[in-house]
Amino acid sequence: MKAAQLTRYAKDYKLELRNVDMPRPNHSQVLVKVKEAAVNPLDSLIGTGSLRLIQNFKLPQTMGNELTGEIVEVGKDVKNFSVNDKVYMRLPISDIGAFAEYVAVDADAVALLPSTLDFKTGAAAALTGLTAYQALHEILKAHSGQTLFIPGGSGSFGQMAIPLAKQMGLSVIVSGGSEARKRTLNIGANRYLDYKTENYWEQLSDVDLVIDTLGQAELTHELSILKRGGQLLSLRMGPNGSFAEAQQMPFWKKFLFKVNGQKMDHLAKKYGVTYHFIFVRSDGRQLQQLSALIDQNIIVPAVDSTTFTLEQVNEAQAYLQNGHPKGKVLIHFN
Incomplete structure (x- = not known):
């Protein structure tokens, strides 16, 4: 599968598009086919090495912190999710990797997508x-x-x-x-x-x-x-x-x-x-509570109209920094 990876920390870092092995979920994880991944200022802090004292990744590291997607495989100990469930999440900081076609993630970090959101708006919410x-x-x-x-x-x-x-x-x-x-x-x-x-x-x-x-x-x-x-x-x-x-x-x-x-x-x-x-951690239980709030108040997060693909991940990050986006910048996966 394709993934956008950080290969070195640098002020002018660039992500490299690479072919990597498909992740396999363990007994407590789900495998998610990524539909939309959000670009965040946090990505830049990680890429420049500004957060190495908090989390120092072993490079190369697939980047990306939040996403929406569809579950395609469920670990044997996972009881609260099923194949084809539409979900959203903030990935655990020690195991990020939203800029990839598939992600294996602990089920405790995942929540069902709010009924009032789609894959795009959901990727801007977690x-x-x-x-x-x-x-x-x-x-x-x-x-x-x-x-x-x-x-x-x-x-x-x-x-x-x-x-x-x-x-x-x-x-x-x-x-x-x-x-x-x-x-x-x-x-x-x-x-x-x-x-x-x-x-x-x-x-x-x-x-x-x-x-x-x-x-x-x-x-x-x-x-x-x-x-x-x-x-x-x-x-x-x-x-x-x-x-x-x-x-x-x-x-x-x-x-x-x-x-x-x-x-x-x-x-x-x-x-x-x-x-x-504050440095935000993943928490599927809290996300599920937020889903109820989102649906009750019909909160629809703003998403910028400019569309980027995984091949354009560096352009998407530059746009976030310098393009004055009107909402969350997203990476779209076909």
Whole structure:
């Protein structure tokens, strides 16, 4: 079968299309014929070697983190899936490989495709959905009555996080471009700030929770609007010592991440709040819960109209970085 593989870490890395052996599922896995694979910023972080301290792959490594597909074979111990089931997933970080014609994956990472989504829109839902779920439930431990602000939350992450936060009883404030105001309010945001005309740090205060999607340049502004005892979780700024502790990393990695996160932790302490970083894991059970939320709220993730094939995987990654896509960039498999 064909697969797009990383053969060396580099700032200007390119994936190579190779013929590799068809994977065989073990007793706890399913074999999935890939229909759509999503391209994510995470792929670039892996390819450039930026995440080697978190996960260092033995090269060559088939790339790709999330996909939709159809089950074609089921391991003998798998009871909750059948051949021909339509599924979606975020692959385990130690066993990625969505940029391939077939994937063998542990059944615990897989969920049935929501009834309101097709292969394309489903491929845009798994990673962002799990990010929102794990951020709100596991790390922030959000609860009813709290206020959540998502700067830059008008995109694909907000599309999943807003209805989930509303289901949990949170009041949600989002900033973004004017063109996204209506759709963001329609999916449940309580308030929307146009970043071109309104500085959120001049408008907001005493916020309980912030989920950062923008990165280091916004750190001070985001911290300034939190109440004392509040929490900031970043998808972009990088790990710290508490992240390494939670991941039960060896001592030397805990030390390195503590050093890496000193700026964030120091500023957070100055404002009397806590800084978190998230690295999303696969979880089919959580995805199944998200499927119910997606169907109930008729959430249809945005997908960019430009179509790429596996042979065009490098063009797809460049398009994600530089092409200003209007939704998730997908690799289509015939």
